[in-house]
Amino acid sequence: MTLEPFGTRLRHAMDTRGPLCVGIDPHASLLSAWGLGDDINGLERFTRTVVESLAEHVAVFKPQSAFFERFGSRGIAVLEQAVADLREAGALVVMDAKRGDIGSTMAAYAETYLRKDSPLFSDALTVSPYLGYGSLRPAVELARESGAGLFVLALTSNPEGAEVQRAVRPDDPAGRTIGAIMLGHLADENAGEEPMGSFGAVVGATLGDLSSFDLDINGPLLAPGIGAQGATPADLPAVFGPAVRNVVPNVSRGVLTYGPDATALREAATRYAEEIQDAVAATD
Template identity: 40%
Template sequence: MTVFADRLTEANRQTGTVLCMGIDPHMTMIPALFGGGAPGSDASIAAIRDFANACLGQAIGKVAAIKPQAAFFEQHGSGGMQVLAELGRDAVRAGLLVVMDAKRGDIGSTSTAYAAGWIGHDAAFPSDALTINPWLGLDTLEPFLQRADATGSGLFILNRTSNPGAGDLQDQLVDGQPLYHHLAGMLAPLAADRRGASGWSSLGIVAGATWPEDARRLRAILPDSPFLVPGFGAQGAGPEKALAGLKRGKFGWEGGLVNSTRGLIFPAAAADAKSISDWNKAISDTVDANKAALSPTG
């Protein structure tokens, strides 16, 4: 198996897009078609399983990756976690890249345990890449890097998010530069050590979509790191902002993933779908429209 950086680049080229489908089974947003119930109940777990599987069916071969959000599975306890494990396994089997959005981070041996649980195709929660919270420091990334290197996997370090309070810590000025620039600088040598044949690194960052000038500055600090860009579509940013940190290759956009969740899996047209085939049609149309919006000619 090639390294994550190269699998990602290949997925961008094969699907013709950097679009990533966020899979967040919000109980309040899943169409009635899929059922539901109290969190943790058999009915709610069946609903998130059916919904996640339906999303997966619309993602395979069409988007570059999926990004399941762990919280919406954890909310249902171990039964929900089982659904997440199955989703990761099924996506991996289908050859679809899985970015587990679990934002883990802890010290020493604890990070080692998280890494074993969340990184690699044979992990309890199978993935191609994992999102990581760096607040505890660079040494806490080491166990994740070791596991990622050993399994040909990727990491996306939370560098600058796009929520309203993201700047509270990330933007604080240290020697005249925002802290997230310093963090990017600390990551740069680690990223440079992990370049694949594609030229891209398997060490990426999460780079919010609502501040494109900064995405370009981050790109200068981390020229080879894939950017995982949240906040496209329903969360606020248009294509120009979302693509600001990516690169135009000869096959189209490369160098990251632009994630959409609500805009892709909860479009208005799908909310009242009366049948799975109606729902599939609505999601398929939405995926196509989002791909077109993100295409080099879009």
């Protein structure tokens, strides 16, 4: 089966279910808060509860691969099942694995997450371009072939990111920062795509005014930082400006702390989705 491009599918999902992305981050403290053990049984119950409670209501989910990988092959099996169940329920899956390498190794990462018959096939993958944007070419090409997408780390919310992302490339004629250069590459990938391209950027919602950056890449902007990290849905228009309609705001602990009660999880997700939609609508 040939998939429509990720950008097309994402635009439809955002327009029908709202733009909220819920992170699935089963770290030890959250498992404990749910009354679960920090073991494979706790991981499986946590993940199944999130999927069963939210999969039919939320547009996008972002499982953090590391929290499953730490349990070895059994943890990966839980992740595989979650990806399959989420996609079967009509949700899109962004695998947060932040892969980045060169040559055949990058191609192997792409095969793992972006090949349609892979057990971990996801609608999109987070990738790191800091071995050079060209190192991502195997992932870009396979994503296009598979109808998948990428989210490239561009302007991340962690304070350490600035030493790389805000650095100026000395041979760039325009004196752009590395983050701005990454945004430029993505705009090139998405040129002419409708309703938007499939190659997005990760841009932190906690970064404040980003008007000095051209965020109009004709593609999605995955925005972590809402909820526990301090940003709110009301902050989105000021941070993202005219590009806010393409923002996919990610909330993890802000929703997950309401588990394991399924109703409370859905209510929390609904609140965030409505607040995000209201904030975006106010800019029209």
